[in-house]
Amino acid sequence: xxxxxxxxxxxxxxxxxxxxxxxxxxxxxxxxxxxxxxxxxxxxxxxxxxxxxxxxxxxxxxxxxxxxxxxxxxxxxxxxxxxxxxxxxxxxxxxxxxxxxxxxxxxxxxxxxxxxxxxxxxxxxxxxxxxxxxxxxxxxxxxxxxxxxxxxxxxxxxxxxxxxxxxxxxxxxxxxxxxxxxxxxxxxxxxxxxxxxxxxxxxxxxxxxxxxxxxxxxxxxxxxxxxxxxxxxxxxxxxxxx
Numbered sequence: 001x002x003x004x005x006x007x008x009x010x011x012x013x014x015x016x017x018x019x020x021x022x023x024x025x026x027x028x029x030x031x032x033x034x035x036x037x038x039x040x041x042x043x044x045x046x047x048x049x050x051x052x053x054x055x056x057x058x059x060x061x062x063x064x065x066x067x068x069x070x071x072x073x074x075x076x077x078x079x080x081x082x083x084x085x086x087x088x089x090x091x092x093x094x095x096x097x098x099x100x101x102x103x104x105x106x107x108x109x110x111x112x113x114x115x116x117x118x119x120x121x122x123x124x125x126x127x128x129x130x131x132x133x134x135x136x137x138x139x140x141x142x143x144x145x146x147x148x149x150x151x152x153x154x155x156x157x158x159x160x161x162x163x164x165x166x167x168x169x170x171x172x173x174x175x176x177x178x179x180x181x182x183x184x185x186x187x188x189x190x191x192x193x194x195x196x197x198x199x200x201x202x203x204x205x206x207x208x209x210x211x212x213x214x215x216x217x218x219x220x221x222x223x224x225x226x227x228x229x230x231x232x233x234x235x236x237x238x239x240x241x242x
Contacts, residue, residue, distance in 0.1 A: 019140055019187065025106055026137035029127035031178060032099040039092045043071070106133050124226055126192030131184050138181045142230040151227050156182045159219045173216065189219040196238055
């Protein structure tokens with residue numbers, strides 16, 4: 001397509017209606033996750049303000065029923081504080097239930113309608129059910145990317161480049177990114193490092209450098225593996241160098 005003064009204008013990818021609405025469901029789950037973290041922080045801050053320490057053996061990232069029962073059993077000098085905490089816990093239970101229901105619907109839809117790609121993604125260490133759904137919802141069909149550089153650029157796992165005179169300066173990651181998937185992939189990288197010896201070796205080969213930079217490098221390698229298994233339609237094999 002020819003634009004003004006002979007410049008070539010390239011079109012952008014527009015998801016179909018089905019994929020766009022599926023993305024809405026995934027982003028709704030992300031909103032609920034943020035709301036849960038917010039409620040947890042509010043409860044902990046209020047207890048800290050009152051001088052009450054939470055039980056460290058029960059206070060995990062995922063609040064168990066035992067921990068929530070302990071919170072409900074707390075006694076206060078006045079009923080007003082009891083009512084305040086109970087309403088916060090009721091909000092937590094409501095949002096937690098919604099998140100679970102949305103997660104179940106999301107996984108079920110992806111397994112049914114994108115079965116092949118879903119299970120290909122699940123074969124990669126570190127890619128759990130929700131991350132796999134996120135890739136399908138946010139990135140769409142990875143085959144549409146002509147090469148890995150395009151995919152890495154879309155996700156945001158490339159350096160930020162600016163020009164000063166004749167010099168090109170790189171600094172950190174590009175601000176142009178799919179923020180949700182970049183965050184999910186970095187988290188998935190920690191899990192991949194636990195189970196995949198290839199990723200472990202790649203991480204160790206960069207030791208001595210800035211930890212955050214190394215993690216981004218491993219996340220980029222993980223994304224490269226994801227792109228390769230989708231394009232070749234071959235499940236990932238742990239320990240096999242790609």
